[in-house]
Amino acid sequence: MTALALQQYLDFAYIAAVVLFILSLRFLSSPTTARWGVLAGEIGAALAVVATLFNPEVAQYKWVLIPLIIGAGVGIPLGMVHMTAVPQRTALSHAFGALSAAMIGIAEFYVGTAPVTRFQMGEIGLEVIIGSLTFTGSLIAAGKLQEILPQRPIVYRGQNIVSLSVLAAALGLAVALVVNPAHAVLFPIMVVVALIFGVLLVTPIGGADMPTVISLLNSYAGFSAALLGFVLNSKVLVVAGALDGSSGFILSLIMCKAMNRSFTNVMFGAFGQVQTSAVAAKEERVVRSASPEEAAAILLAANKVVIVPGYGMAVAQAQHKVRELYDSLSKKGVEVRFAIHPVAGRMPGHMNVLLAEADIPYDRLIEMDEINGDFPQTDVALIIGANDVTNPAARNDQSSPIFGMPILDVDKAHTVMVIKRSMNPGFAGIDNPLYYLDRTLMLFGDAKQFVGGIVRELGGGH
Amino acid sequence: MPADFISNLYVFILAGFVGFEVIKRVSPLLHTPLMSLTNALDAIVVVAAIIIAGRHETRLTTVLGAIAVAASFSNMVGGFVITDRMLRMFKSGGSKKS
Numbered sequence: 160m161t162a163l164a165l166q167q168y169l170d171f172a173y174i175a176a177v178v179l180f181i182l183s184l185r186f187l188s189s190p191t192t193a194r195w196g197v198l199a200g201e202i203g204a205a206l207a208v209v210a211t212l213f214n215p216e217v218a219q220y221k222w223v224l225i226p227l228i229i230g231a232g233v234g235i236p237l238g239m240v241h242m243t244a245v246p247q248r249t250a251l252s253h254a255f256g257a258l259s260a261a262m263i264g265i266a267e268f269y270v271g272t273a274p275v276t277r278f279q280m281g282e283i284g285l286e287v288i289i290g291s292l293t294f295t296g297s298l299i300a301a302g303k304l305q306e307i308l309p310q311r312p313i314v315y316r317g318q319n320i321v322s323l324s325v326l327a328a329a330l331g332l333a334v335a336l337v338v339n340p341a342h343a344v345l346f347p348i349m350v351v352v353a354l355i356f357g358v359l360l361v362t363p364i365g366g367a368d369m370p371t372v373i374s375l376l377n378s379y380a381g382f383s384a385a386l387l388g389f390v391l392n393s394k395v396l397v398v399a400g401a402l403d404g405s406s407g408f409i410l411s412l413i414m415c416k417a418m419n420r421s422f423t424n425v426m427f428g429a430f431g432q433v434q435t436s437a438v439a440a441k442e443e444r445v446v447r448s449a450s451p452e453e454a455a456a457i458l459l460a461a462n463k464v465v466i467v468p469g470y471g472m473a474v475a476q477a478q479h480k481v482r483e484l485y486d487s488l489s490k491k492g493v494e495v496r497f498a499i500h501p502v503a504g505r506m507p508g509h510m511n512v513l514l515a516e517a518d519i520p521y522d523r524l525i526e527m528d529e530i531n532g533d534f535p536q537t538d539v540a541l542i543i544g545a546n547d548v549t550n551p552a553a554r555n556d557q558s559s560p561i562f563g564m565p566i567l568d569v570d571k572a573h574t575v576m577v578i579k580r581s582m583n584p585g586f587a588g589i590d591n592p593l594y595y596l597d598r599t600l601m602l603f604g605d606a607k608q609f610v611g612g613i614v615r616e617l618g619g620g621h
Numbered sequence: 622m623p624a625d626f627i628s629n630l631y632v633f634i635l636a637g638f639v640g641f642e643v644i645k646r647v648s649p650l651l652h653t654p655l656m657s658l659t660n661a662l663d664a665i666v667v668v669a670a671i672i673i674a675g676r677h678e679t680r681l682t683t684v685l686g687a688i689a690v691a692a693s694f695s696n697m698v699g700g701f702v703i704t705d706r707m708l709r710m711f712k713s714g715g716s717k718k719s
Contacts, residue, residue, distance in 0.1 A: 173668075180662050181639060187655055188646040190711045197705045200662055204697055211668040217675030226674065226687045230667075230694025237695065238702025245653060248703065252660045252696045259666050259689035259696075266673045266685040278623060377656055384666050385633055391669050392625045398636040403663035405640035410652060501649065508652030512707050520714035526649055 165215065172210035173395040179203030180399060184406075190521055207395060242516045243473050246373060246505035247304035253376045254297035260383040261290030261350070267390055268346055279390065280340045284333030286386035288353040292329075293379040295357030300372055303361075304505060310366035322359040329353045364425065366505075367547075371414040371425045373506050378407030410507045417501035417527075419553075419564040446582065449600040451612030454576055457600075458488060459617065461538035461574075464495045465530065467567055468514065470504050471544020475606035478517040481543065484610050485519055487617045496523050498530045498540075498567050500548040531568045540572035543606050546579075550591045561589060575599040578609050654707045661700025667693040 179199045186196030217223060240248045264287040268275065275283070302308035332349035336342060364372050385400025387393075415422060449457075458464060466485070472478060488495050497519065503510035511524050534540065542549055545567075552559035553566045569575055570593055577594060579601060593599060602609055647655050670693055674686030 176665070180665075181643060183658065183662065184640070184643045184647070184655075187648075187651055187658065188643075189648060190650060190708070190713070193651060193654065193708045193711070194705065196658065197701055197708060200658060201701050204661070204665060204701075207665055207668050208671070208697075211671045214672060214675075216672050219675060219677045222674045222677065222683050222687045223671050223690060226670075226690035227694050230691040231698045232695075233691070234695035234698030234700075235702060236699075238699035238706065240703070242707070245657070245703065245707075248699075249653075249656055249660065252657070252700060255692040255696045256660060256663050256666070259664075259670055259693040262685040262689040262692070263666065263669050263673055266682040266689075269685075270673075270676075270678055270682050276623075278626070282626075374656070377659070381659070381663055384663050387666060387669065389626065389629050389633075392629065393669060394629065394632050396666055396669060397629050397632045399662050399665040401633050401636035402640040402644075403659040405637050406644045406655060406659040409641065409644050410656065413649075413652075499649075506653060507656065508649060508654070511650045512653045512710070515707070515710040515712070518710075518712070521650055521711045522714050524650060 165213070169210050169214060172206050173393075176203040176207040177395055177398045179206070180402060184402065242512050244305075245512060246369065246509060247301045249506060250297050250301035250304055250373055250376065253373070253380045254294050254301060256380040257290045257293035257297060257376075257383055260380070260387045261287050261294055263387055264290060264390060265346075265350065268343075275340050277337050277340060281333070281337045282386065282390045284336055284349065286383055286390055287350060288329050288333060289379055289386065290383040291350055291353035292326075292357035292360060293376055293383055295354045296361040297357075297376045297380070299358055299361040300369065300376060303366060304369060304373075312365035313362050318359075318363055322356065322363075325352060325356045325359055329356055368418075368420075368425050370502050370504070370506050370509075371411055371418065371420070374407050374410035374414050375422075375425075376407070378404050378411055381405070381407055413501060414507060417565060419561075444595045446594055446601050447597075447599065448603055449576070451602075451609060452616050454600070454602055454609075455613045455616035457574060457576070458493065458539055458541070458613065459491060461493055463533075463537050464488060464493055464539045464541060465498050465534065465537045465569075465572065466495060467498045467500075467540060467542040467545050467549060467569055468503065468510055469500075469543065469545025469548065470510075471546075472606055473504070473510075473513050473544070475544060477543060477606035477610055478513055478519075480607050480610040480614060481514075482517040482519055483614045484617075485523070487614055491617070496525050496530065498527065498569075499524050500527050500545070500567055503545065503548065527565065527567055534568045534571040537572040539574045539576060540569040542569060542575070542577045543610065544578070546591055547589060549577075549593055550589065552589070552592055556592075559589065569593065570596060570598075573598065576602055578602045578604065578606050580605065650711070651708075654704045657700050657704045657707070661697050661704060664693045664697035664700060667697060 180203050183196040183200035186192045329352040332345050381400050381403030388396030485495050549569045551570045553561045553564040670689035
């Protein structure tokens with residue numbers, strides 16, 4: 160076989176891979192076909208990888224096969240993590256993806272095959288900057304999600320000016336290299352400056368904004384791969400990068416909308432700052448509390464129950480007890496559904512995964528827009544580990560820091576029950592007027608134990 | 622401006638539109654598996670890494686290429702494994718044994 164004919168076979172393999180990738184995402188539109196999507200993606204990826212191993216440019220296999228084995232050895236355990244750890248795993252994989260895109264861009268700068276033109280230098284510079292900042296930014300995000308690093312926003316005076324100056328320095332070095340590609344010594348400096356910018360970019364962003372940040376980093380990782388496709392003139396990378404980049408971009412838009420924030424607000428206006436003032440002016444108000452027995456009696460008397468889970472439920476490892484509650488109420492003829500806010504959990508869609516893991520059927524998981532109209536006909540709204548997404552202040556208190564954020568209208572249910580450790584304000588530190596309503600009962604205690612208590616009262620969690 | 626750039630730009634813009642239309646239809650129920658799946662697909666940069674490492678031009682580029690092969694292949698393998706694990710958990714009420 161001549162080299163040219165072989166090259167054409169390789170191109171066909173890549174085209175087939177691209178088609179399978181698009182089908183893979185298409186299958187994901189419904190949970191019934193979604194696993195076909197994984198299969199299509201796997202076949203496409205395997206085809207592309209195997210075809211590449213036959214590329215005549217691959218002169219020796221030692222430094223290809225050893226890293227492939229290492230990659231599989233790292234990847235499989237990372238694919239087996241617990242569902243609560245999926246957000247940090249995802250952030251880590253954004254870091255790996257960006258790392259490899261940056262490494263290839265850097266290697267491309269140093270290969271001696273062809274002199275780097277100004278145009279290529281511009282492409283390489285931009286690609287390596289985005290790859291590098293996404294690498295360190297994603298590592299910081301993973302550290303925050305894993306709680307190795309503090310979750311609260313780390314802010315100081317003049318921060319945005321410092322960060323933007325560092326970015327400007329990286330871009331300036333890239334421009335200097337375009338003007339004169341012979342100044343190769345500037346290249347490693349540019350890489351280091353871009354790595355520093357990634358750290359500065361994500362450090363000031365607080366835990367509550369992680370769903371947006373992780374989506375944005377997803378988008379950056381995708382676009383750095385697409386840019387790499389431009390550098391290497393590889394259409395399969397351009398397509399895969401464009402798909403990944405647009406996916407991350409769409410998810411970022413959805414997350415921003417769900418929190419009523421803009422991109423700039425997330426990136427440059429740390430969420431943690433406004434809140435202390437909001438808590439200050441509160442007088443002592445009465446709350447009503449109830450025991451597991453009382454809660455069980457109210458739930459039994461209900462026809463329609465909506466459970467509102469938040470990340471607190473997952474932290475307390477209460478999802479399996481919640482499933483038992485769902486089972487015993489369903490058996491007694493009570494209709495139970497789950498209301499899912501788009502930012503419930505630590506990444507887009509996280510809460511659905513946590514509940515699916517606990518064997519709750521997905522047709523019981525209802526999105527915010529769909530379920531909000533049903534709350535006035537709901538007998539009991541049971542809130543487990545969620546706070547801000549149920550706060551009516553977002554609807555009617557213009558002075559609240561979360562004013563304008565779309566919320567679940569739980570306050571319209573006949574009875575509201577909130578499982579909470581204490582009256583301390585939640586993650587974002589904002590007081591929730593929901594707790595002082597006449598129709599609200601506070602169920603104080605650990606989510607897992609309290610739900611377990613209700614299940615026992617209902618007479619049988621199994 | 623090189624001709625390659627223009628043809629790549631065509632591909633990029635068209636793929637971006639396809640991505641937008643396809644991903645818009647993904648159920649919000651599956652947004653977490655979506656992110657891990659696109660991560661695995663994006664790991665196709667492994668093909669570029671294999672060529673850089675396999676060309677064995679200089680020690681530096683081989684090392685950079687080898688790191689890139691390991692990093693992206695771990696994403697590819699791990700991404701497919703975890704996506705499939707997640708999707709296996711999504712069961713409808715009908716298919717549930719009682």
